[in-house]
Amino acid sequence: MSADVDPDRTPRTTPEILRALVAFDTTSDRPTASIIDWIEDHLATSGVRCSRSHGPEDGKWNLHAIIGPDRAGGIAFSGHVDCVTVAGQDWTSDPFTLREESGRLYGRGSADMKGFVAAMLAAVPDFQTIATQAPIHLFFTFDEEVTCDGARHLMTDVQARDRLPSVCIVGEPTMLQPVIAHKGRLAARLTFRGRSAHSSTPDGGVNAIHAMGRAIVAIENSAARFATAGRRAEGFKPPYTTTQAGLASGGQVLNIVPERATLEIEWRTVPGDDAHAELTALLEELAPVDAAMRHAHPECGIDHEVMCDLPPLALPETYALTDLIRQVTGANRTGHVSYGTEAGIYQRAGVPTIVCGPGDIAQAHKPDEWIARSQLDACDAFLRTVATRACCAGGLPA
Template structure:
């Protein structure tokens, strides 16, 4: 169990990356370590678990037990290392050439380590409003941890007013990101011998018709979709990433499936787009299928959804992050974060954290040490603003 000695960001990062918190694994050993560290520094916290009890969020609060304040938020689950060629153990921190290498070093245990290293300094501050620390699970899967965390904070009255999500942004304030809706589409046909196609319903052909519509929809969005400048691309997108079906060539395939996603700019509704696809299948593809087999047709199964993020450039939180980080410019990104969920729950949110998203999920994932140092300064400056809060 950690004692109350000061640990540097690198010291803490070394410990955090040593825990394999790939999203398919339990994160409880890491959460236990953080819990011991916070307890040693007299910081109260609450845990909230997933339905299995094998994963937990941690919500710590430093300062007065008042409403509002600022949350610093980071997830500690990571993507797998399977199939990647690393030059060193991905779960052992390696320092070289001004970089720290390990799975999760960039996305996003580096930010969490920086926040934890600042705890002794923040505890010593005379905070007028609370500083919250959110540590969540399953961001890389469906952001289920953030949703559970919000449920707990709402139920116990500990919702912050503002939130900074420390996803890697090069310490640039990110004021907007796209939303994401991932859907699995299952197609049921009717089997038969391939020499007598009229007696069966080819599930792959039906899936292909739907995928053709999706391709045309992608072109429509590129041509005439809503534009929000600052995103790349500036419009919402749609694509199919996985497809499967059939058994052997001389059997009409009874089953087919594919997985697809929308990435929507603020102002577009991915569920409304899903309804358009449902209507197209119901009106254009399914009638011919059900003429042969009443049981044939489509099922649409949403897998996960992330709401988009958008905060006004003149919001006080944007100004606070600019001042504390020393960055004048703001940005918009195409990837999603938990910030959209926090905003959806009434917390004004922004993204700003150390590292480059291009290094995330890669073999030999790394974060620059000067980025961690900049984050160390940033976290303490954010906390210091709470000593002057009204």
Template sequence: MAAHVYSIAMPAPHSAPSLDAHTTREILDRLVSFDTTSRNPNRDLIDWIAAWLLQRGVEAEILPDAGGGKANLHAVIGPRGPGGLALSGHVDTVPVDGQAWSSDPFTLREANGRLHARGAVDMKGFVASALACVPDLLERRLHRPVHLFVTYDEEVNCAGATALVAHLDATGDKPDWCVVGEPSGMKPIVAHKGRLSLRVRVRGKAGHSSQPEFGANAIHAAARAVARVADEQDRLAREGVRVDGFDPPFSTTHVGTISGGAILNIIPESAEFDMEWRTVPGDDALAELTRLQDHVARHIEPALKAGGGSGFVYEILNELPPLSLPPGHALAQSVRHASGHNAEGRVSYGTEAGIYQNAGIATIVCGPGHIAQAHQPDEWIAVSELEACDVFLRRLVDSTVARA
């Protein structure tokens, strides 16, 4: 679907929270009130942000997905054209199902210097801080643009960031630098692992369990493949590429879910499992997948097919490239100065940053709060972290794209 520029003729939805929000805390209060769990549409929230920006004189492009229920938002403050600095955050969140919250997850609650709500730290807090600084940016003499990226589905497959990059490639309106505000304690993160997640389906042949020679047990075949994954994890820990700064400093793999069968006395004709690799820069997850497929084809599938099964099918669920900002890059220097952190970090979780890097945009991760506070009941972000982020963003803009 084509991009839509939010205009005065299209006001914010009637049910949306008030646009009268100025501080980071006030904006965060509005953002968390939208239930943007990844399974839900996010258009009401995106429309609210676009209307909030328009009220302050900034037009935003709304970039819907194929179904129209979800969308990215791209806004530019300052002169249009390529180059400049992007501030990027996703607004989808993980579910609250089954979690014991002390209060409504979608109502911001303050207690003991902490702000509690789903998405408060991951990562609507950074988005709120970026929006709160827009009026100040409009007063600055920007010689290069400041881009705002707001994306969908980061928690699922990063489809939003992938679509946004395609839009930037098509328009040529691409920044030179990008800060992804995932929670890092305001410490600059110059590298993170890549992630390849996979669903493996196994098709055997049903039969009575008393006559195994007349069937092909899909669970047994899947179990042999899972055992191979466990062996590969041991190999990576023992022999894998080491990159200092990661914890652990090598690539990892594991199986997270497995299912199959219908009843005990029937040979199961189907089974499936979900697995992943998290790779350090320099390792290739697709090469690891090929290793697994070759092993299965040589050592597991022949017996399965001899019993009447059809074999293994591999479905890639998500491919997230690693991030690795070159040592001494000017962006890292600017972020260190603006954040007040001399050290740089590396993390094992993935972000949208690798997607922007692969698109030719130098990217770093730096945002308020800590990843351990995310995805938990009573998720929270410290008020002091948001205040630090407010200062950081203004310092970064002043040192990179604003005239003295």
């Protein structure tokens, strides 16, 4: 933690808590144990019950707190505690020391999304007064910025303990406007195993880059198919599934037939399209290439691995949660976004979920990331109003 965070003083307001949270470097390649310890200790000062869950990596922890009745049902507020790296970014101040200037709070993760996490924690005393008839769940997750596996492990744990909430709000930065749909994302890595030879006698080798080129053409053709004849989902930009080859590498020197190449690809699917089916179709199209490589030499061929699997989100316009959030925010309409969140994972686990949180996604991941204090103030009011409405008798859908 930064030296200016006093561990003997318990922060209570959202900006005070945000200062403490930003001081933890929770870049996604680092453990989250320290910040989860801090959050759990903070909740303990209010007597809040917590349960931890984790993934296969050491030091990667989720936290689930329940306020009010210790049971399933009620409403959940969810925020991830990891953030993207600051490496290679030109910050004008220490990214892990919160700085306020002209109504803006600067720091890594301030917008995405420690601002919402801070507001969740600041609301706990009021939540304890509100949550008499139905529970309020608080989710704190790891690795949202890379795989969203934290949310998957959390849902497995919550389901095993029979503590699924009835609905959930993921507080990604939307300027407190309700987002009811986002695209899914499937990322995969293809590895092409060839056989080296001198380029003057290429018949003695198997060119991995040539095989990779066939895959790139197939992906390009698939992207064109989506754009011209794919499923349309109005509200998204673009309103169809997209795919691309984003990273490619291979070879050592020009006069050697490359024995290895790798290609990273992604699909961003509109609700209703199946990215796994698209990956299967791509592998089937490449099957003759794979077979030819293996025929040339048994050690050659094409392998694949899924790197990220994020399901799409689609909450009906007519759903009670949509109506509740629209009423509380005063929004005339709901939004669709092309980036992914943990909301699709919660929805797949059986929890209807909406995305609505403070700050602007345009500020996320950038140097001098910031969130407006006015947005945090509005989020404070939003959380308390939503919790009050959701926890009253008949306030939540069955």
